[in-house]
Structures are given as structure tokens and as C-alpha cells.
Amino acid sequence: MERTFVAVKPDGVQRGLCGEIIKRFEQRGFKLVAAKFIQASEDHMKQHYLDLKDMPFYAGLCKYMSSGPVLAMVWEGQSAVKLTRMMLGETNPADSKPGSVRGDLCINIGRNIIHGSDTLENAKKEVDLWFKAEEFANYTLCSQPFLYE
Ligand code: DAT
Ligand code: MG
16 A cells, blocks of 8 residues: 655645545545645745756745645555556646546646655655644545455
8 A cells, every 4th residue: 555645736726626636536446544724834845846946947836835725635545656646647737638637627837736746755755744643544444345355
């Protein structure tokens, strides 16, 4: 089992897409193990996107990501990191296939509504950055034996 960090960005929140996004993860069979609705500080977003610090869009991205509330979540499941990235689509919505979150619900690269960890290593870092140990729910999904053999 893997855990991955997913966030509905401020644009996704304002556009009323939290429910649609949660629905897709639930329907796929992933288990929600942590969630919070918060406005992150610019410093927090700078840490979150540290790998991109040399990119020209870094400052604007961090400012935007801290401009309003985000829905931060941790989803658990088999190959959760890879499958989540496939569900998201490409970074640029214009390259994202219909059926993906970005391919169905947004248009512009700077307003691509959702974040998902890109590797297992980054997922661990991001989960630790956004959540404390006591913020995780410990439970078993009743659908578990019907999702996995
Ligand atoms: P992803 O969110 O698909 O992991 P990333 O980590 O490369 O993509 O970039 C983080 C976010 O930065 C991305 O979701 C949107 C923004 N971004 C990336 N490339 C951009 C660009 N060329 N212009 C504007 N914003 C960009
Ligand atoms: Mg990324």
C-alpha cells in the first residue's frame, strides 16, 4: 500500500470542484486517511514546491497557492502515487486527456486545480510536510476485500 498527497488548489476550491475530485478518488477505490481544509502560508508553499525554486513561475505559484484555502488530503491504496498522477492528467491541462481531472475540468497550466505527488519519495516528504501523525485516521474500508485480492 502507498500513500500519496493530493490537494485541491485554491482555483479548484473556488470553482466548487472539491466534491467532484473527492468522488473520483472514492470511486477509484482509494481510502482517505487524512484531510484538512486550510489556507497555507506562502512559506509553506515555498517549502512544498522547493524543487521548482529556480523556475520563473515559482514565486507566482507559491503566492497563488497561498491566496486561498486548499483541500489537503492523503489517499491510500495500491500504487496510489502512480494511479493518482494518471487520474490527474498532464501538468498542462491542454495536454491532458479527457477522463483525467485536468483534462475534464480545467484549461490553463497556472490554474490546473489539483496537486498530486509525483514520486513515492516526494509523497512521503509532502505527507510529512502537511500532516502530523495524530491527524491520520486509522480504520479499515468495508470495501477492502472487494478492491484487492
Ligand atoms: P505537477 O503539478 O503536474 O506536478 P510541476 O510539479 O511541474 O507539475 O509544477 C507544479 C505546478 O506549477 C503546476 O501544477 C502548475 C505550475 N506550473 C508548472 N509549469 C508551469 C509553467 N510553465 N507556467 C506556469 N505554471 C506552471
Ligand atoms: Mg509536481
